[in-house]
Amino acid sequence: MPDVILRKTAFSLEETFHEGGPVSSNPPRRAAAIAIIQNPFAGRYEADIQGFMEDLKPLGLKLATRLVEMLGGADKVEGYGKGALVGADGELEHGALWHAPGGYAMRELLNDSSAIVPSSKKVGGVGSRLDVPITHINASYVRSHFDTMEVGLNDAPRANEMALILVMSTGARVHNRAGGLAAQDIVGKDGLR
Amino acid sequence: MILKIRKIAVNVEETHREIGREISPATRKAVAVAVIENPFAGRYEEDLTVLMDIGAELGTLLGRKCVTALGITPAQAESYGKSAMVGEAGELEHAAAILHPKLGAPLRVEVEKGAALVASSKKMGSPGQVLDVPLGHKDAAYVRSHFDGIEVRLNDAPRASEIMVAVAVTDSGRPLPRVGGLTHENAIGQDGLK
Numbered sequence A: 001m002p003d004v005i006l007r008k009t010a011f012s013l014e015e016t017f018h019e020g021g022p023v024s025s026n027p028p029r030r031a032a033a034i035a036i037i038q039n040p041f042a043g044r045y046e047a048d049i050q051g052f053m054e055d056l057k058p059l060g061l062k063l064a065t066r067l068v069e070m071l072g073g074a075d076k077v078e079g080y081g082k083g084a085l086v087g088a089d090g091e092l093e094h095g096a097l098w099h100a101p102g103g104y105a106m107r108e109l110l111n112d113s114s115a116i117v118p119s120s121k122k123v124g125g126v127g128s129r130l131d132v133p134i135t136h137i138n139a140s141y142v143r144s145h146f147d148t149m150e151v152g153l154n155d156a157p158r159a160n161e162m163a164l165i166l167v168m169s170t171g172a173r174v175h176n177r178a179g180g181l182a183a184q185d186i187v188g189k190d191g192l193r
Numbered sequence B: 001m002i003l004k005i006r007k008i009a010v011n012v013e014e015t016h017r018e019i020g021r022e023i024s025p026a027t028r029k030a031v032a033v034a035v036i037e038n039p040f041a042g043r044y045e046e047d048l049t050v051l052m053d054i055g056a057e058l059g060t061l062l063g064r065k066c067v068t069a070l071g072i073t074p075a076q077a078e079s080y081g082k083s084a085m086v087g088e089a090g091e092l093e094h095a096a097a098i099l100h101p102k103l104g105a106p107l108r109v110e111v112e113k114g115a116a117l118v119a120s121s122k123k124m125g126s127p128g129q130v131l132d133v134p135l136g137h138k139d140a141a142y143v144r145s146h147f148d149g150i151e152v153r154l155n156d157a158p159r160a161s162e163i164m165v166a167v168a169v170t171d172s173g174r175p176l177p178r179v180g181g182l183t184h185e186n187a188i189g190q191d192g193l194k
Helices: A051-070 A092-109 B049-070 B092-099 B104-111
Strands: A006-016 A029-038 A079-086 A119-123 A130-136 A147-151 A161-169 B005-018 B021-037 B079-086 B119-124 B131-137 B148-152 B162-170
Touching: A006 A051, A006 A147, A029 A051, A029 A147, A051 A092, A051 A161, A079 A092, A079 A147, A092 A119, A092 A161, A119 A130, A130 A161, A147 A161, B005 B049, B005 B148, B021 B049, B021 B131, B021 B148, B049 B092, B049 B104, B049 B162, B079 B092, B079 B104, B079 B148, B092 B119, B092 B162, B104 B162, B119 B131, B131 B162, B148 B162
Parallel strands: A079 A119, B079 B119
Antiparallel strands: A006 A029, A006 B005, A029 A161, A079 A130, A079 A161, A130 A147, B005 B021, B021 B162, B079 B131, B079 B162, B131 B148
């Protein structure tokens, strides 16, 4: 399979202290990592693409490791998500190649991460933005941790590129009060509750 | 506390390749942005001292965030810039009050020296709008390889009564500079220009 040719990496860290309510004593943080790589399948239909997932594994681990560092260690991470933005000469299916290498890289680094990693993907032009969903790492139904982080770069993805994205968060929405399963009530067996 | 911050975001961009050429070491830019309450939203206030003092606090805070995010020593910073976007209940002059009188001096402490003017931009805006932060060499404004910019935007800011304040710092110039002019290596860095 082809090499992973990296043009650019970008990292974002957000801290929210309040959103009109009381100032949080433990402000939630969210971090995103984006890698802009050449799409080896751009401009043509290629039937057999699965081998590229293996090639993407080191990149997944690199981005996930950086996110864990940015948030202060694996024990701080409570939510995650992933996404892909495919440049206009590629197809949506190319973005789907990120599911396994992106998701399993994060789960490898995080303890008690039984929950499926939520994801979004689309084909887009330079400057397009992707809303990456975030859910609790160990139980998808934890309502306080449902969140989203918007990511994107002004100069990517070019037509023959893909933006591969991982996101992690340290906790619940800053003023979460919509009920549902609470993080402290997780059973933690099936990845759902 | 005068300074009321709702949110802080820090972005780092690393360029490893450009137009098919490897960039080694990668060029790196950081931008740190604070979303703050505008104490003068919705009314005309003659005396903007409060915003000037807020600017001083943010020069330190945001400058330090950038240097930390790049993982460099203050001396390794090469260029900088500052910008503000004011939500619709404020006025453009509020951005000027934050940026110009007092933000620069503490920022220069964070990047060591900083003989050159800090490049700046300002605008009125709304949640999700783009703020382009200009970049110029920190010690010699004529260094042509370091004229650049970095875009920052937050989907949820600035709300009407907020101001988004951004500081950008780099440890490098553009990825493939070749338009001549004064170079980083040949800059004297005394008068802020050459």
